[in-house]
Amino acid sequence: MSANTYETLNAKVGRRSFMKMAAVATAFGVTSSFASTTATRTATEEEIKNPFPGSKMVKSICTACSVGCGIVAEVQNGVWVRQEVAQDHPVSLGGHCCKGSDMIDMVRSEVRVKHPMVKKDGKWQRISWDEALNGIASKLEDLRQKDGPxxxxxxxxxxxxxxxAYYFRKFAAMFGTNNIDHQARI
Structure with missing residues (x-):
């Protein structure tokens, strides 16, 4: 598809129109024809009863924001394999936002950065935590000395x-600045 064709399609179909078309397509069962491929199979009775043998359920708190919703993580051999909402949790009351329900995908992502990295000679290289913290501290100190807090x-x-949040604010004050903000969405 050429860029001009894309621009023409993009100009003709807005977000609201797309949502209406998607609702109509769903109502008429268009999506079910795409879902009926041979890429999936029906689970066996044993898989339905116990898909992860030897796993244990661990109650935890969702880390998507600071509301503190409850999740129940299913862990098998130290790996988070599935999650459910905590039905009895006093904050979330058995519900989840879209970020919380997708948390397992973020945690299990293959592209998630799990160690400090630095770009050297055009390539990302893993460094130690001490090297990362010392590098950040020296850069902050250089900026404060050269340009002020x-x-x-x-x-x-x-x-x-x-x-x-309290300690973060105290750290900024110790650094000598009032330049602090956050991106709260709640």
Whole structure:
């Protein structure tokens, strides 16, 4: 598809029109014809009863934001294999947002960065935690010495709990700046 064709299609179909077409297609069962391929199979009775033999259920807190919704993670051999919402959790009351319900995919992603990395000679290389922290600390100190403490901004996270946000703010104050914000969506 050429760029001009894409622009023409994009100009003719807006978000609202696309959503209407998707609803109509679903209502008429168009999506079921795509789902009936031989790529999937029906699970056996044993797989339905016990798909992950030897797994255990672990109650935990969703890490998508700082609301504190409950999840029940199914863990097999130290690997998070499946999750359910915690029906009896006092915060989420058996519900999840789209981020919380997708948390397992983020945690199990093959492209997730799990170690400190630095780009050297055009290639990403793994470094130690000490090297990463020392590098960040020296860069922050250089910026403060050269351009002053207000040359840096600290951006918090909606994943911070109350205590983490408090210490983050204290760290910015210790650094000597009021340049602090966060991207809370709640």
């Amino acid at each position: 207000d040359s840096v901004m600290f951006l918090g996270s909606a994943k911070f709990n109350n205590e983490q």
